[in-house]
Amino acid sequence: MVYIAEAHPSDIWQMQSNIKERVIFRNPTTPAERQDVANSCVRKLHIEIPALIDGIDNRVEQQYTAWSDRLFVVGEMARSDTRANPGPFGFDSKKLESALRDSLGQ
Numbered sequence: 001m002v003y004i005a006e007a008h009p010s011d012i013w014q015m016q017s018n019i020k021e022r023v024i025f026r027n028p029t030t031p032a033e034r035q036d037v038a039n040s041c042v043r044k045l046h047i048e049i050p051a052l053i054d055g056i057d058n059r060v061e062q063q064y065t066a067w068s069d070r071l072f073v074v075g076e077m078a079r080s081d082t083r084a085n086p087g088p089f090g091f092d093s094k095k096l097e098s099a100l101r102d103s104l105g106q
Contacts (some may be wrong), residue, residue, distance in 0.1 A: 004040035004054045004061035031056050073099040
């Protein structure tokens with residue numbers, strides 16, 4: 001998982017659902033601020049897989065067009081083998097499962 005730019009920062013586009021759930025963050029402007037927000041996300045969502053953090057330049061998000069929700073299976077040489085449609089409604093779990101199994105040689 002790669003944490004990319006905050007989707008609904010309080011200083012740009014705050015969602016009422018974020019206020020209700022007390023998920024309120026300003027748009028990070030430094031790597032340390034982005035790391036703090038990403039760590040909060042991992043804890044709140046109980047994410048148990050390794051999480052990486054996109055740089056403050058948003059290079060990963062821009063290269064993969066990952067906004068808003070996007071799932072990828074990335075193979076050797078950082079090549080995108082499978083790209084899901086934007087989520088959460090465009091996810092095809094069977095397609096992604098098959099791609100992961102192929103990538104792992106199963």
